[in-house]
Amino acid sequence: MKICLFGGSFNPIHKGHIKIAKEAINFLNLDKLIFIPCQKNPFKKNNYYVSGEQRIEMINLVLENKMEISDFEIKRQGFSYTIDTIKYFKNKYPNDELFFIIGSDNLTKLSKWKNIDQIVRMVKFVVFKRSNKINKTNIKKYNCLLINNQIYNESSTEFLNGNFEVLSEKILHYIGKEKIYFENILKNILDEKRYLHSLHARNFAIELAKVNNYDVNKAAFAALVHDIAKNIANNNKEKARNIIKKYEPQRSQIEDYKLHQEIGYIILKHIFNVEEEIAHAVRVHTSLDINLNILDKIVYLADKLCQGRKYPGIQKTREIALKNIDQGLKLVINQTILFNKEKGIIFTKEQEEIYEKWTK
Template identity: 50%
Template sequence: MKIGIFGGSFDPIHKGHIEIANESIKVLRLDKLYFVPVYRNPFKSKNSYANWEDRVKMIEDVKPDKSEISLFEIKRKGISYTIDTVSYFKNKFPNDEIYLILGSDNLDKLHKWREIENISKSVKIVIFKRSKKINKENIKKFNCILLNNRIFESSSTEVKFGNFKNLFPQTLEYIGKNFLYILDILNNTTDAKLNKHCRFTASLAAEYAKHLGYDAKIAWFSGLVHDLTKKWTIEIHREFLIANNLDESKYPDYKLHQTTCSLWLEKYYKVNNPEIVRAISVHTSLDLEMGTLDKIVFMADKLCQGRKWEGIQKIRELAFQDFDLAFKKVVEHIKQFNLNKTSVSEEQLNIYDYWISKY
């Protein structure tokens, strides 16, 4: 039999991975290809990965025919060295041909790998092209096979910047359902000040949720992402609305970031919880109907650590004694703040007055 070993973090798996898997199965005439997700890469030991259960599930959802998943590196834990994996497969398939499938981006450091000489003698190293730059010296030195594959642009890193174009639909749906990579996206798309505010909002939202008997994880996530698009320019907000078939003229400036953020979460990140989308969509403007999560996000945004305005500490304390009364006090403050700062629409005044009179 011909056995392929395809290792990597697969964090997450994307179309490029599957393309290489299919190409390897076809060109090398493999009987079986094993995806081997790492527990920790020796060259990326400081990186944090999604939980292995999540990474494995995402592989399971898209793996092609003639492929399986090996949990060898996951189960042994620690830093994953290729020599250990190769030895495991050699012992498991002593009479079979084994091919180790690597990206060309590994070639420059291949001579630094632990026991690379033994690896190259034990298995056939197969290199797939990641770019036009190929280290031919190491290919020759370690007797590698170079695949003539199409160079793909896919990268797991781009997901952590909020770019999901190279993911399969089922992978993206899994990510949105389980709130994966959201901290990476926050870190990579916001400045330090906004990043800190979002984290403070998330923390307070989770506290409010526990106090009110609501799901703390959902509240935390909602607080974390509520301002993801806030730093977009007015032009980008409006272009985004147009690109998504919305009439941008119907949205005043103060509603833009709550609208684009909720839209991005629903259509691009694939959050499948309408309460989250709803809470983000009204966290600045409020609405005449406000559910528990809507109020939690609004309150956490306005009362979290870092906010400073007269009387805020008393209202922070009140929120854990009488949440609705504290909500009223915050609305009163926001109304007065906006009246002092700029003109306020009749619609907005009606919303403020409704909630002020309600409690």
């Protein structure tokens, strides 16, 4: 049999990985290709990894014909060295022809790989192009095969930078269900001040959830991601409105101050398939609504009262909110009304009705 090994962090697996796997299967006429997620990459010691089990589950969601998965490196724990993996599969398939996929960006690093000379005697490297700049010296030195593939722009880094289209819908929904990667996404797409605000909001939401006997994990997550679309809405209103037209066309005429909460709802609900209760809390965390549930109130107050917010009497307001969430809500809304009126902001009729209901 002709077997190709495809190692990597797959953190998470993206569309580019699957395209490369299909290219290799066709190029080499493989009997099977085996994805081998690593426990830790020795060249990426400081990277954030979700659990091996979660990465395996995500890979399983998108496997296609002739593709398999091995948990060998995950079970080994520690850093993953290619030589150990190659020896394992050479022993498992002693009479089969083994190939090993690497990206062209790894060609210059091959001399640093542990036992590289031994590796090339056991497997043949198959190189996929990451760019048009190829180290031909090492291609020849290590007897590599080069796949003449298109340059794929999908990457895990692109995903963490907010380009969610690089992942399949199944993977995005899994991430939404497991609530993974979001803190890293926020760190990449928000400015530092807004990112820290999100962390502080999460912390205060946890306090509010505990005293109100509400699900702490739900509250923490909803508060963490409440501003996930802040920079999109602030930096490009045309892009923001186009997103709304695509997913929620009936709401495309909403006011500018609602843009970031609406796009936040869209990202969570339509892209990551997060439960409606959480998405709704993000959707109303600035404007509120005529109907509010406990999570809506928690996220609103976490945004307004968390560490980093500073105005006269805020500590007293925090204490009141932690004792009685509805009294805290009423107090914060009255403070917000006063603050906005001093800035000359005129409320819409809808906003006036909302404020009137919750300040009675």
